[in-house]
Amino acid sequence: MKMNDIKTLYHILSAEFGPLYDWWVAGSPFERIAGAILVQQTRWENVDRVLTELKNRDLMSPGSIAALPLEELEDIVRPTGFYRNKAKSLKAVAEYFTASPIDSMSNKPQHVLRKELLALRGIGNETADVILLYVAGKPSFVIDAYTKKLCGCMGIQGNYAELQRLFEDALPRDVPVYQHYHALIVEHGKRYCGRKGCDSCAVARLRKYRGTPAFELAKP
DNA sequence: CATGAAACTGACA
DNA sequence: TGTCAGCTTCATG
Numbered sequence: 001m002k003m004n005d006i007k008t009l010y011h012i013l014s015a016e017f018g019p020l021y022d023w024w025v026a027g028s029p030f031e032r033i034a035g036a037i038l039v040q041q042t043r044w045e046n047v048d049r050v051l052t053e054l055k056n057r058d059l060m061s062p063g064s065i066a067a068l069p070l071e072e073l074e075d076i077v078r079p080t081g082f083y084r085n086k087a088k089s090l091k092a093v094a095e096y097f098t099a100s101p102i103d104s105m106s107n108k109p110q111h112v113l114r115k116e117l118l119a120l121r122g123i124g125n126e127t128a129d130v131i132l133l134y135v136a137g138k139p140s141f142v143i144d145a146y147t148k149k150l151c152g153c154m155g156i157q158g159n160y161a162e163l164q165r166l167f168e169d170a171l172p173r174d175v176p177v178y179q180h181y182h183a184l185i186v187e188h189g190k191r192y193c194g195r196k197g198c199d200s201c202a203v204a205r206l207r208k209y210r211g212t213p214a215f216e217l218a219k220p
Numbered sequence: 221c222a223t224g225a226a227a228c229t230g231a232c233a
Numbered sequence: 234t235g236t237c238a239g240c241t242t243c244a245t246g
Contacts, residue, residue, distance in 0.1 A: 035227090039226090039227045039228090040227070040228040040229070041226060041227080041228045041229085041239090042226060042227080042228090042240090042241075042242085043225090043226050043241095043242070043243075044226090044227070045242085045243085046226090046241070046242060046243090047227090078240080079241065079242070080240085081226085081239080081240040081241040081242075082228085082229090083240065083241080084239075084240080085228095085229075085239060086240090089229085121229090121230085124228065124229045124230080125229095126228065126229090127227090127228075127229080130227070142227080144227055144228085145226090145227080159234095189227090190227095194225090
């Protein structure tokens with residue numbers, strides 16, 4: 001039942017928000033990696049400015065960031081918040097990809113690459129999966145705050161690994177589907193998971209679609 | 221003007 | 234496992 005809900009929800013969101021190609025087609029691979037770090041707990045609009053600034057200064061490459069003094073990097077990434085942490089994280093990531101080129105990710109088994117990414121400062125489960133899915137093209141489903149909330153609203157509890165397994169089991173093991181679904185969940189969350197949107201959100205519509213209140217409504 | 225939320229992670233009890 | 238600090242920007246009231 002939960003598995004069917006996961007699939008049905010994908011179709012509901014897909015119909016509402018469309019393909020959302022911009023989510024992963026925009027920017028170079030390293031730009032997407034930098035974006036994955038900088039977007040942590042921050043709005044994308046702020047990240048975009050910093051990415052533009054990095055490009056304007058011709059710093060959008062692992063080598064350039066690795067060679068940049070930490071304090072300069074802090075100044076550049078400041079608009080994305082948590083700037084001391086993020087500057088250190090971005091440097092660690094830049095150093096890693098200087099030694100181990102971005103293209104080499106496709107040669108590594110998914111679980112090996114995931115472990116290497118998780119070992120880097122500033123990369124936790126979600127960011128590792130974002131890089132795996134949107135840069136390395138590995139089928140690793142991303143569980144973010146909106147996904148957890150969405151699951152909560154469907155009466156589904158679980159930690160990161162459990163929710164990830166649920167989505168991956170419910171869906172075909174397909175990179176574009178995972179990419180699209182995560183993008184859809186975020187767009188949906190931004191649109192409905194605020195003060196007002198709860199009663200018209202996709203879970204409410206899913207319930208209607210199924211015609212039965214088979215799961216409890218979580219508190220907004 | 222004050223408050224809170226935003227594509228989270230790491231450290232420590 | 235759970236809690237907390239880390240920081241800036243922008244929308245709301």
